[in-house]
């Protein structure tokens with residue numbers, strides 16, 4: 001399939017922006033990605049990449065490169081507050097691959113970003129502009145006019161088929177171009193830290209993920225063996241003034257009960273004060289697009305990370321939007337169809353993330369009912385309960401054209 005001479009501008013070289021660039025380049029589009037940072041962002045921490053996202057990345061030809069940076073945990077041990085043994089171990093590993101046709105892995109966000117970046121660099125039809133100082137977009141009947149202030153102070157103006165904001169939770173495309181809402185503070189913050197491989201060796205298994213549930217907070221821990229690290233994230237409720245104060249807390253401030261949980265305690269002792277701090281903001285907007293301007297990833301739908309699906313949704317967005325942008329007669333109709341296909345799914349994922357937030361952070365005695373449900377569902381309960389999530393595949397959708405089979409090398 002030819003690119004139809006279509007040029008698409010994308011703001012943001014994050015997971016959403018680079019996945020979309022790759023998906024579009026496979027269809028032969030000319031893609032210009034504008035990123036305000038001077039290079040691909042090394043920020044972030046571990047990400048769980050579930051089969052619904054991994055399947056798409058594999059189809060983009062990234063399977064081998066991802067295997068080099070990813071780890072496949074055998075399961076997820078869940079410990080309610082104070083439990084000596086896991087309440088259950090949710091099976092991952094081969095069970096996920098057999099059931100959903102793609103693996104459930106963990107990797108560092110920076111490694112995923114590098115894999116995407118290297119793949120983008122192999123396409124002559126993807127132009128990545130870093131250090132961009134600003135941009136303006138004007139939508140008109142047959143596309144957009146874009147002006148970009150480049151890193152060297154020069155300005156480039158162009159007409160394009162569409163402009164897509166993949167510029168993250170505080171997206172300028174959403175607030176300034178589409179006049180959409182600001183992000184909202186979710187009432188929770190995340191602390192993240194990468195510990196040395198051996199820091200938790202006596203406490204937690206090295207072949208799987210551990211989840212600790214506490215009253216108003218939880219922790220997720222998994223190994224990143226290629227980096228010789230253990231990724232730790234703690235999520236807790238925090239009042240807005242504390243979350244956005246000039247001096248945010250240096251380490252998780254957890255309200256201890258009279259009976260401290262030894263695992264949480266040991267985790268905090270092992271980690272010290274070197275945590276990264278993230279107030280978690282969310283985006284709820286009805287406007288995923290207007291005319292030839294659209295949104296993908298966190299810019300469109302940042303959500304709380306309790307189902308670990310933010311990046312996965314960004315990757316799904318790209319898989320759905322790219323073929324529509326390349327085959328619909330105009331960008332406005334492509335973006336309208338994209339929004340129609342995405343909204344129900346995003347709503348479903350947002351709901352499950354929010355209900356997990358309630359369940360993970362329950363206090364006694366409500367934990368009793370929660371724990372008995374989890375016990376009853378057993379180690380494979382999540383496969384059935386979340387089949388709609390992990391089994392999702394945009395490709396069989398008869399409404400979507402299939403990507404042509406091309407390798408990126410063919411475009412170098």
Ligand SMILES: Cc1cc2nc3c(=O)[nH]c(=O)nc-3n(C[C@H](O)[C@H](O)[C@H](O)COP(=O)(O)OP(=O)(O)OC[C@H]3O[C@@H](n4cnc5c(N)ncnc54)[C@H](O)[C@@H]3O)c2cc1C
Nearest residue numbers: 012014015016036048167168190297298308309310311312
């Ligand atoms: C604690 C925590 C844990 C998480 N765990 C998971 C997980 O396990 N699995 C999962 O799938 N998701 C997870 N997520 C969510 C995931 O990190 C995000 O959803 C995902 O990274 C969003 O990618 P994005 O490309 O949309 O945005 P971003 O990664 O924010 O990228 C946006 C890009 O746009 C650039 N940009 C911004 N403004 C401009 C501008 N004006 N001009 C040009 N460029 C601009 C930025 O520099 C950046 O490079 C987690 C989130 C948190 C907070």
